[in-house]
Amino acid sequence: MRENANTRTRIQDVALELFTEQGYEATSLREIAERLGVTKAALYYHFKTKEDIVISMVESRIAAMDELIAWGESQPRTPETRREYVRRYAADLQHGRHHEMMRFFERNQTAMRTNPAGEKMRERMMAMLDILTDKDAPLADQLKGSLAIFAIHATWFVFRQPDVTDEQRQQAGLQVALELIGD
Amino acid sequence: MRENANTRTRIQDVALELFTEQGYEATSLREIAERLGVTKAALYYHFKTKEDIVISMVESRIAAMDELIAWGESQPRTPETRREYVRRYAADLQHGRHHEMMRFFERNQTAMRTNPAGEKMRERMMAMLDILTDKDAPLADQLKGSLAIFAIHATWFVFRQPDVTDEQRQQAGLQVALELIGD
DNA sequence: GTCTATAGGAGGATAGAC
DNA sequence: GTCTATCCTCCTATAGAC
Numbered sequence: 001m002r003e004n005a006n007t008r009t010r011i012q013d014v015a016l017e018l019f020t021e022q023g024y025e026a027t028s029l030r031e032i033a034e035r036l037g038v039t040k041a042a043l044y045y046h047f048k049t050k051e052d053i054v055i056s057m058v059e060s061r062i063a064a065m066d067e068l069i070a071w072g073e074s075q076p077r078t079p080e081t082r083r084e085y086v087r088r089y090a091a092d093l094q095h096g097r098h099h100e101m102m103r104f105f106e107r108n109q110t111a112m113r114t115n116p117a118g119e120k121m122r123e124r125m126m127a128m129l130d131i132l133t134d135k136d137a138p139l140a141d142q143l144k145g146s147l148a149i150f151a152i153h154a155t156w157f158v159f160r161q162p163d164v165t166d167e168q169r170q171q172a173g174l175q176v177a178l179e180l181i182g183d
Numbered sequence: 184m185r186e187n188a189n190t191r192t193r194i195q196d197v198a199l200e201l202f203t204e205q206g207y208e209a210t211s212l213r214e215i216a217e218r219l220g221v222t223k224a225a226l227y228y229h230f231k232t233k234e235d236i237v238i239s240m241v242e243s244r245i246a247a248m249d250e251l252i253a254w255g256e257s258q259p260r261t262p263e264t265r266r267e268y269v270r271r272y273a274a275d276l277q278h279g280r281h282h283e284m285m286r287f288f289e290r291n292q293t294a295m296r297t298n299p300a301g302e303k304m305r306e307r308m309m310a311m312l313d314i315l316t317d318k319d320a321p322l323a324d325q326l327k328g329s330l331a332i333f334a335i336h337a338t339w340f341v342f343r344q345p346d347v348t349d350e351q352r353q354q355a356g357l358q359v360a361l362e363l364i365g366d
Numbered sequence: 367g368t369c370t371a372t373a374g375g376a377g378g379a380t381a382g383a384c
Numbered sequence: 385g386t387c388t389a390t391c392c393t394c395c396t397a398t399a400g401a402c
Contacts, residue, residue: 007367007368020293021293021296022293022296023208023293023294023296024293025206025208025209025294026208026293026294028394028395028396029395029396029397030394030395030396038367038368038369039368039369039370040395040396040397041368041369041370041371041397041398042367042368042369044396044397044398045367045368046367048397049396049397050395050396050397107292107293108293109290110203110204110205110206110207110209110290110291111206111208111209113204113205113206135343138355139342139347139351139352139354139355140355140358140359142341142342142343142355143334143337143338143341143342143355143356143359144359146337146341147330147333147334147337147359150330150333150337151326151330154326154329154330154333155326158325158326158329159322159325159326160318160325164322168322169322171322172321172322172323172325172326173326175323176323176326176327176330190385190386211376211377211378212377212378212379213376213377213378221385221386221387222386222387222388223377223378223379224379224380224386224387224388224389225385225386225387227378227379227380228385228386229385231379232378232379233377233378233379
């Protein structure tokens with residue numbers, strides 16, 4: 001079970017990387033298995049289907065988002081709540097494989113269209129948006145709410161310089177996101 | 184050739200729609216053919232390969248971008264140039280299938296990774312970014328440049344209300360983009 | 367827990383008739 | 385220009401040995 005847990009995690013790691021780089025559909029189980037030095041059949045011992053690999057990966061991310069959303073919904077709808085929400089979201093993405101997961105979803109929106117994990121994720125993104133913007137706010141403000149979230153995600157992949165630290169990334173993303181939701 | 188041009192265009196239209204909604208890899212040629220009431224083999228009369236369909240669609244978009252980029256590069260690197268650039272870009276996307284094309288690329292980045300059309304498109308996006316932001320500008324400003332472009336694209340799909348006019352969309356996207364690049 | 371072998375199907379692409 | 389028929393490859397998934 002030590003071995004079990006280990007291989008399971010390694011499969012998830014490799015899958016996440018390949019799914020993000022090449023796309024979910026474009027990545028075959030053979031490819032993942034080869035990268036790990038095992039056969040396809042071995043993967044099926046750990047996961048029932050290909051879809052299952054994604055579902056298993058997304059769980060901890062969904063849990064973290066649920067916690068954050070619950071917090072947001074329990075707070076008064078004030079500017080300060082929104083600011084704090086953005087700060088917490090940015091901090092949240094620093095842990096585990098969380099920002100990698102969000103990138104995976106961003107790059108596989110279409111493939112996740114019919115996937116249960118994708119449905120859950122879309123639901124959460126909507127809930128987050130509801131915390132950041134009113135549904136009857138001006139269009140520009142609604143757009144800014146979406147961009148604020150996107151800014152924090154983009155933090156992890158837009159910069160072209162190789163020498164940017166995680167510290168600097170997070171700081172830049174957070175600053176822009178905060179400006180977008182109105183200071 | 185009248186028929187020819189017509190069928191060719193219809194294939195492109197259906198392909199663009201399905202590739203965007205379901206994803207490039209998830210859409211089979213059989214599916215496109217069925218939607219048009221023809222067989223797969225008929226598609227192969229009009230296009231050499233599946234990849235070829237994408238390449239053919241992207242041409243007019245690339246041409247428009249090249250024109251815009253050439254204009255940008257011929258102007259002084261001033262704030263007013265950047266503002267005008269953003270305005271022209273927003274107006275540009277109103278024509279033909281242009282914003283649909285950008286949405287297609289956004290949702291199929293991974294699939295377009297190894298596609299010649301994808302390579303061209305990435306190159307142009309980089310060139311646009313270079314016009315909007317300096318490479319040695321603060322990280323936050325670089326991020327804002329990317330977000331400005333994204334804001335204009337997002338204009339066409341983020342709003343949840345069904346009664347938003349194209350006029351209103353464009354206006355909101357443009358306003359936010361202009362704020363992002365500093366008024 | 368991992369392997370070999372294989373079923374079963376779908377996809378892209380082509381040949382050749384009409 | 386479009387069709388029928390078919391090829392070939394690759395994929396997901398399973399059966400059963402070790």
